[in-house]
Amino acid sequence: MPSESTRATSAAEAVFRIAAPNARPRATKVVALDRPSVAVVGRLARSPRPNTSFLTIPTEAPAGDGAFSVSGWLRDLAGHAKNLADEIAGADQVVMIATAGENAEAASIIGEACSVRRITTTGLILAGPSTPDEALSRTLSHMRPWALMLVVASGEEYIEDMLTALRA
């Protein structure tokens, strides 16, 4: 191909790579699905991530007549109510964090909302070495239908690395 001015690959050729940015920042929502995960998300939020919001869901029973509404259902880490639809409307990706053995059924509400808007979901389950198989299975079954990618990690430090890798 004589008209081409560069050949495949070499260290010398690599220096001519264009240095301009090749992507815009991504908006990421990280949602803790259970009480132990709230603490994890709180620690993650200490690192500066300007395009990432950290959210929780109420773990107490609904007040009053128990009727459920996604309006004002989510909370930020300061406890302010947030609307699910508003939160994910501007999101590029949603990461749901759960603890093995805990109830992760809220994944269905978030997952369904994301599915409607074609937003990528990642599920991350924290499972220690002593986590019984059935506890992990229960949490997996809650999350599996609603996460394009599920990760079972042994330590929360993985989440930090994952968010960095995903440019969150």
Add this chain to the structure above:
Amino acid sequence: MLRKEQNDLLTQTGPNTPGGRLFRSYWIPALLARELPEKDCPPVRVKLLSERLIAFRDSEGRLGLMDEFCAHRGVSLWFGRNEEGGLRCPYHGWKYDHTGQCVEVPSEPVESGFCKKIKLKSYPLIERGGVLWTYMGPADKQPPLPEWEFALVPDAQRFVSKRVQESNWLQAMEGGIDSSHVSFLHRGELNTDPLFKGAKANQYNLRDSRPVFEVVESAGGLYIGARRDADEGNYYWRITQWVMPSFTMIPPRGNHPVHGHFWIPIDDENCWTWSFDYHPTRPLTDEQIKAMEDGKGIHVKYVPGTFRPLANKDNDYLIDRAAQKAGRTYSGVEGIGMQDASLQESMGPIVDRTRENLVSTDNGIIMARHKLLRAVKALMQNDVAPPGVDIAHQRVRSAAVVLPPNRPFIEAAKEALTVQDGTAHASV
């Protein structure tokens, strides 16, 4: 993305580097046994982990792997005479045994004992499963010999090849745990390659090009499960094994042999891609071996007399745009091995991971990097042996299974993911 210092840590494997110390914790493949076929055969130059070495099989069949250069004036011992229990430098006749010990310096009186003061750095070299393995770490940390299943089956049940890949080891290895590319890059081969075609599950791969992934940590590395829709509401799972630092086993297809890889750094800009096929319970057929020798499956055709692929970057991988347009191959490059290598080499010798934009389906890669970085840190700070050294971590299998939608693969396929002597892999 990775920060530059993280990328450097994982991609640099020379002496006295953290990544190099990680690789020097393991027995790694150094040569094919057939490269040193007989006693006193010609020596072979080997570069591993940025160290230039010479390998030879002496008059008694003992294997040696040592510094390539004569201690006298730095001549390459590749020119040496392999005779009478050692390798002799042709320049002035200095001779070394298989441990690197100098045993003769003709110019010096024997009585002076001068030769005893000369010893080349050497590493153990052992033969197992058609492969010569070396351990390049400290002698007091030498682990048990490798117990990968492919290396323990009878010779007739195994085929092993290697090829030079002109890229850093990590970007090559990451291709091996990136299951989502199969439905694109290799889709032309699933129904035509003799080592892939005919498996019932191929239709699941081709029908569902958007697999869903589950990544689960294992003792030695990772299980990477790719889930696709099967029949009657069930899921077809392909579970890849990754064992640290660079072993992968690809899930089987039908009753075809099972295959996998090691990626071993030659230096920071080149690596060996080792490829193996084996069947745990029966000999490979003549047709299968012929296909592997002809570069089918994960193997490649070579430039004659070398381990360099015939399709390589100097000939643009013999890209065939007409085949690409007609859909016979997806990228225009022929063969699964070179389809992978061509794209991985196109990234540059060491890909700049500060510029990549990973997505959710790349979590297998993200987790592998995380585990490698964690292992390097534990090794450097607390001298902790990394995962994959323990032979129990090596007794693993990949699997392909159909499961009901509510069964986690890690629980339902637990037995299938470890070596079960006398049984075949779980496959569809």
